[in-house]
Amino acid sequence: MSTTLMSLRRQLRAKRRAIAPSIQRRHARQAAAHLRKLPGIGRARHIALYMAVDGELDPSAIRQQFAQASRRWYLPVISSQAPPKIRFYPDPLPRQRRPNSWGIPEPDCRRQHPVKLSSLDLVLLPLVGFDHRCQRIGMGLGFYDRCFGNIRADARRYRRPRLIGLAHECQRIKTLKRQPWDVALDAVLTEKHLYSCR
Numbered sequence: 382m383s384t385t386l387m388s389l390r391r392q393l394r395a396k397r398r399a400i401a402p403s404i405q406r407r408h409a410r411q412a413a414a415h416l417r418k419l420p421g422i423g424r425a426r427h428i429a430l431y432m433a434v435d436g437e438l439d440p441s442a443i444r445q446q447f448a449q450a451s452r453r454w455y456l457p458v459i460s461s462q463a464p465p466k467i468r469f470y471p472d473p474l475p476r477q478r479r480p481n482s483w484g485i486p487e488p489d490c491r492r493q494h495p496v497k498l499s500s501l502d503l504v505l506l507p508l509v510g511f512d513h514r515c516q517r518i519g520m521g522l523g524f525y526d527r528c529f530g531n532i533r534a535d536a537r538r539y540r541r542p543r544l545i546g547l548a549h550e551c552q553r554i555k556t557l558k559r560q561p562w563d564v565a566l567d568a569v570l571t572e573k574h575l576y577s578c579r
Contacts, residue, residue: 389554390518393510396551397436408549408572409442415575416443416545419568425502429455429469429542432486437507438547438571455496457524458487465524468495469504498529501542508546508569515566515578516557517546529564543567550574 400408416422428447433439444454455469459481470488472478478486506525508517519525529544546569553571569576 386518390509390520393518393552393554394435397438397549400436400549400551405436405439406442409439411572412438412547412570413442413446415572416447416570418575419545419577422447422503425543426451427453427455427496427501428503428505429457429496429501430472430505431457431507433507434483434485436549438549440505440547443505455501456486456488458490458495459524460490465522465527467524467528469498469501470495498542504529504542504544505547505570506544506566508548508552510552510554510557511546511548511566511569511576512554512557513576514556515546515569515576516559516563517566517569518557523562526562526564530562545570547571 425447428444430440430444431437433441454472456472456478457467458470460466460468462482468490470490471493473488473492477489477492479489481487508519510518529541544564544566546566548569548571550571550573566578568578
């Protein structure tokens with residue numbers, strides 16, 4: 382990992398952490414409103430999201446605005462750290478979540494089975510930075526790139542979910558260099574815009 386990229390990650394994480402909690406909540410509501418502009422979003426029935434930490438844009442406002450009895454929601458569970466691996470499980474009631482090694486709440490996967498990636502319609506994922514082409518940098522561990530890299534590589538066999546990155550507008554930078562292992566996003570959603578890229 383280059384020193385430049387590490388420095389950029391630190392700067393962007395500091396920016397999002399510096400946003401006041403009240404503004405964080407407003408950004409989440411504004412982003413949820415922008416998501417309605419995405420064609421076909423109303424047909425998404427199986428949606429994966431994440432528990433926001435470290436100043437990440439909170440997707441819970443999207444869950445509230447898109448709440449319907451016919452929708453099912455899923456959260457990532459870290460199944461391995463070396464190599465980095467996540468699976469998605471149905472999201473239970475908050476009291477049925479357990480903190481992982483980083484203190485992030487996860488579904489208790491002892492009681493249920495992971496969902497097949499091809500069964501997901503939409504995945505809302507966090508990011509540290511992005512550009513106008515929807516290139517993304519994450520925390521650097523590669524959980525999401527590894528998870529969706531295989532399904533993208535074999536798109537003829539698998540139905541792929543739409544991948545939408547969530548961020549604050551202050552996390553946008555001019556340009557990012559694409560790495561061979563990067564999985565392309567379909568869009569990036571902020572409190573100001575929906576950057577649709579596919």
